[in-house]
Amino acid sequence: MSKPVRQRTKGYQYRDLFFWLAAASSAVIVAFIVIPLVEMMTQPTMGALKETLMDRDVVRSIRLSLVTAGAAALIALVLGTPLAFLLARRPFPGKKILESIIDLPIMIPHPVVGIALLSITGRNHPIGRALQAVGVQIMGTTTGLITVLTFVGLPFYINTVKAGFEEISPRLEHVSRSLGATAGGTFLRVTLPLAWRHMLVGAIMCMARAISEFGAVVIVAYHPMVAPVMIYERFTAYGLKYSQPVAVWLILVCLVLFLLLRILSMDRKAAS
Known part of the structure; x- marks a missing residue:
């Protein structure tokens, strides 16, 4: 031209x-x-933001949000990675149904998630009785928080890692198997090193989604109080003046997570 x-x-x-x-x-x-x-973010004064950051209850709630969301991301990584690989590599009957089930936590109202989890962990359900027999409590505990956050964050991790596995050529795995490596050895030495960036991105997405969860949390574990619940309580009790600074700090935490996500995504595109 x-x-x-x-x-x-x-x-x-x-x-x-x-x-x-x-x-x-x-x-x-x-x-x-x-x-x-x-x-x-511009309405609270710097003094109000500093005062909020010195509030032990606020710091405790933000730290609890980060810890429980991080635990949910770790659980998703350990348990969700094999499932993501299976969905990416193996055709089997009912695969579309399974993928739809995995995506359900994204679509259903999150208070329903809390009600559903409580319905199977109560005294009237065999699972609930089994958990109580070994001393595991869900209602109003950190364990309950992690359970809820894992539930809502899993689809984001699994779908991201599944896409990563699909980008890896199966021929590389076939070559490894032809050289005598086992299926497990091939997965650990060939597939995972090539998919690690997708796994990290998926974990960040799972964690970011978990940090923002509110609807299911207030049903399963209003206390101990995570940051979204703290914001809601301060808004209902004291109004915007005392809830906005907490919200600003939570937004900044989420912004850092998504900046990491974008940086990792840019590096992946540059490497491809």
Whole structure:
């Protein structure tokens, strides 16, 4: 294509009506997300933010959110990775049904998640009686928090890692097996090293989703209080003035997690 034609084509692209419609739509979406968040984050004074950070209850709730969400991500990594590999590599009857079941925690209302978990961990259910027999309590405990957060975060981890396994050529695994490696050895020495970045991204997504959970948490474990519950309680008791600073710190924590996610995603694209 000659230079004048390229210039005309480039100019046409920027004058195209669809381009401007897309740009206007994008601006509306960005404004819809950014304006409320910026307004909320700029209203509290620096003094209020510092005072909130010195509040032991706030620090404890944010730390509990990070610890329980991190535990949920670790559980998802250990238990979800083999399932993600199975879904990526093996066709089997009912696979689409299984994938739909895995995605259910994304779609169903999260208070329903809390009610469902309590219904199987109560005294009237065999699972609940078995848990109580070994001293495991779900209602109002850190164990209950981790259970809820794992439930809502698993789909994000499994789907991300499944996509990562699908990007790896099966021929590499076949070569490893042809050289005498076992299926387990091939998975540990070939597949996992190639998929580690997807696993890390999936864990961050699972953790970020878990940190933001509220609906299921308030049903299963209002106490000990995680950050979203702390924000809700302070809003209902004291209003915006005392809830906004806590929300700002939680947003900053989530922002750091998603910055890590974007950095890892950029590195993955550069490596591919």
